[in-house]
Amino acid sequence: MLQNINEVLLSKMATIGEDVSEAIELLRRGELVAIPTETVYGLAANALDQTAVTKIFVIKQRPTFDPLIIHVGSIEQAEGYVHKFPDKALQLAKVFWPGPLTLVLPKQSIIPDIVTSGLGTVGIRCPNHPFTSRLLAELEFPLAAPSANPFGYVSPTTAQHVDDQLGDKIKYILDGGSCQIGLESTIVGFENKTPTLYRRGAISVESIENIIGPIQTILQSTSNPIAPGQLESHYAPRKPIYLGDITSLKKDYPNKVTGVLRFKKTKDTSPGDLVLSEKGNLEEAAQNLFATLRQLDRMDVEIILAEEVPNIGIGMAINDRLQRAASK
Ligand code: TXA
Ligand code: MG
Secondary structure, eight states: OOHOOOOHHHTTOOOOOEEEEHHHHHTTTTTTEEESSSSSSEEETTTTHHHHHHHHHHHHOOOTTTTEEEHHHHHHTTTTTTTTOOOOHHHHHHOOOOOSSEEEEEETTOOHHHHHHSHHHHHHHEOOOHHHHHHHHHHHOEEEOBBSTTTTTOOOOHHHHHHHTTTTSEEEEEOOSOOOOOSOOOEEEEEOOOOOOEEEESSSSHHHHHHOOOOOOOOOOTTTTSGGGGGOOOOOOOOEEEEEHHHHHHHHHSSSOOOEEEOOOOOOOOTTTTEEETTOHHHHHHHEEEHHHHHHSSSSSSSSEEEOOOTTTHHHHHHHHHHHHHHO
């Protein structure tokens, strides 16, 4: 009897492994697989299979008005799913792919409407991770993959993070280690031929402008139908998080048990504070951000106090995620 119960429980748990062939087989059968990328883990399905894509929305509890991005192995593969690369998009793809850049481009009809929430454009990127590159080279379809977390929660940067939240709902998590960058991709579109930044990521505005010239910024807001996933309250831990100067925040909440998130180690750092990068390295801080927010969420504290990082390079993307996490 006991054995039977164990079998039932075990059958409900995801396998965590490094078997790319297993992932390929499951994806070909229309199943979901969590995949590693250099940014965050994705919850992947055959982007051309409407039934498989529907499972993503169900498992993530994601509203169907929030479009998914698709992942391809190369610019050549991408050309089969978008109408035409505007010159500037092609220039960016040539420089930054494979890498943390999503381009929003007019889609071909082979991409089902459910993927794009009915929009005429599709977000597309070529990720930079050896396992996922192998997947995409061998599969005969692109992978639709949002971040592998329940809608609105912090994105996963390890296989364990995926397992913690979705392990009872999917069969396989392809374990590619800790994500190298740790923040979701930079998203750029070309609405009315104007290059537009929709989401900040590791690739900065400056490095994009160095290649294609000026780009306008239209980040999120609940009323922005173009990037509906850019909802203000996003990437959020379950506990309230307050952003600002830690010393004054502590005075604002004298009676709360607080967890503290610091950028770097200074004379003000207390032993219990969690530090993103001891020496104040922004890339390291980005890698550690989501895991640290998860850690604070699990700790025995009532609220989280966090400080912003220097607003340069990837620091702008870190601050963007902190602000969204704090906006409730
Ligand atoms: O780094 C990443 O981009 C990760 C990894 C797994 O590749 N994926 C990811 O997906 O962050 P997701 O679904 O969590 O975020 C994609 C964002 C959403 O906010 C969505 O609103 C936006 O891209 N998006 C997708 N298609 C779009 C479109 N056609 N126009 C504007 N925004 C779009
Ligand atoms: Mg997401």
